[in-house]
Amino acid sequence: MxxxxxxxxxxxxxxxxxxxxxxxxxxxxxxxxxxxxxxxxxxxxxxxxxxxxxxxxxxxxxxxxxxxxxxxxxxxxxxxxxxxxxxxxxxxxxxxxxxxxxxxxxxxxxxxxxxxxxxxxxxxxxxxxxxxxxxxxxxxxxxxxxxxxxxxxxxxxxxxxGGLYPENLRKEIDELNDWVYNTVNNGVYKCGFAGKQESYDENVYPLFESLDRLEAILAKGQPFLFGNHLTEADIRLYTTIARFDVAYHSVFQCNLKSIRHDYPFLHRWFRRLYWDDGHDKTAGAFHRTTAPWIKFYAEGYSRARSKVTGSQAAVIVPRGPAVLVEPLKDEERI
Missing domain, CATH: 3.40.30.10 (Glutaredoxin)
Incomplete structure (x- = not known):
């Protein structure tokens, strides 16, 4: 082995x-x-x-x-x-x-x-x-x-x-980035690349506790994590959420909940960014950098998981979800 x-x-x-x-x-x-x-x-x-x-x-x-x-x-x-x-x-x-x-x-x-x-x-x-x-x-x-x-x-x-990293919010953005990085951005890897059951268990519950926390922030009705304007915090979180249901949920066994079925406000926040292909605030940046590649995320993570954990088993790439990103309704747009 x-x-x-x-x-x-x-x-x-x-x-x-x-x-x-x-x-x-x-x-x-x-x-x-x-x-x-x-x-x-x-x-x-x-x-x-x-x-x-x-x-x-x-x-x-x-x-x-x-x-x-x-x-x-x-x-x-x-x-x-x-x-x-x-x-x-x-x-x-x-x-x-x-x-x-x-x-x-x-x-x-x-x-x-x-x-x-x-x-x-x-x-x-x-x-x-x-x-x-x-x-x-x-x-x-x-x-x-x-x-x-x-x-x-x-x-x-x-x-x-004040831009993507406004001076008046830097302390708050840095604090949110810190716990999101440790439990969400990197938390999915701690689950997916765990080599022991106890290591997986140590990280899967904090991951979903932090997703619950993010859901509560967005449940206040604001379009972005820090109110009405896009900031660095949204960008850093987005790339993890874009991969969650299509790869982390299945390949990395981050399956206590899914974004689309269990986090309505987080799901809407993600879809607003993903489907915004012409808004002046984003210039379609999220859609253009995600849509061509999202169907390959599961394969990449399946191969990486096999390599990191030292597995000799054949790499099996999960198929699904059937709809990679669900549509955004007109009434959900900003």
Whole structure:
């Protein structure tokens, strides 16, 4: 039987920290100054952490400012990590250097690198190196550091409510992000990649307690987690909820409840974002970065679960739900 990976420690799932942590700044004298066309975002649409960065890039209208290079939605079957293979319309090769595997990009940045080859990767084309591979930091760079390159009305300073990370709500957003990350965003992985029953049990109940808590917040009638305006907290939660019923519920055994049947306010919040394909607030960013890939989520997680837990059993991909995302009624729209 194969051995569990580095993610497994005594039956518990442990996520190692990201390694490249530099920042792009609007300051032209900074180490990595914001410049149009200088940077590229590498990601797989199957990864929820990478999905965050793809959403914010679209929300901020940075499509012609920061290049986007999409790898396969699933890791390579050979066990070499994220791969360019041309599947499902993705790129067949890295467009900059002709590479096949993301790991080779890491080695290009640092030939002695011995960490994890994760997405997203924010790449500096000028210096041929990785700026950052931590999604929570990349999205914050995207909020305002490139604002001189986007139309004035989409700059953070001009947004109603103070932007995606408004100063008056930062403490509250950080507090919500903290418990959502530990029990929901990462909580589903702690369940799905558990190697022991007690580890699964330790995490599945807190996961659904936090979903109950989120449901109560949205039950107050507000369209977003912090009122009438979209914030970072909504973006960070969305990528987990988008994968919940179609993958985490079945593949990761997060099945005490489902979003569509047991959380009406959370379900409506999700569908409002998913189906909003033209609203000025979102520019369809959630729909455009989810709809082409949602049908592949279950396969990606099925393969990942087998690898992380060290299982020798054949990978079985669950089919369903029959309707991936239920429609939004006219009266439910914002």
């Amino acid at each position: 194969s051995q569990p990976t580095e993610y497994q420690k005594d039956g518990h799932f442990t996520r190692p920290a990201s390694t490249f942590r530099d920042f792009i700044s609007a300051d032209p004298n900074s180490k990595f100054p914001a410049e149009k066309g200088r940077y590229a975002l590498y990601l797989s649409p199957g990864c929820p952490w990478a999905h965050r960065t793809m959403i914010v890039r679209a929300l901020k209208r940075l499509e012609d400012v920061i290049d986007l290079y999409i790898l396969s939605p699933s890791m390579s079957k050979e066990g070499w990590g994220w791969v360019f293979d041309g599947s499902h319309g993705t790129l067949p090769k890295d467009p900059l250097y002709g590479l096949t595997y993301l790991r080779d990009l890491y080695f290009k940045a640092d030939p002695e690198f011995n960490g994890r080859f994760t997405v997203p990767v924010l790449w500096d084309k000028k210096n041929a190196t990785i700026v950052n591979n931590e999604s929570s930091e990349i999205i914050r760079m995207f909020y305002s550091e490139f604002d001189e390159f986007v139309p004035e009305r989409f700059r953070e300073v001009n947004k109603p409510g």
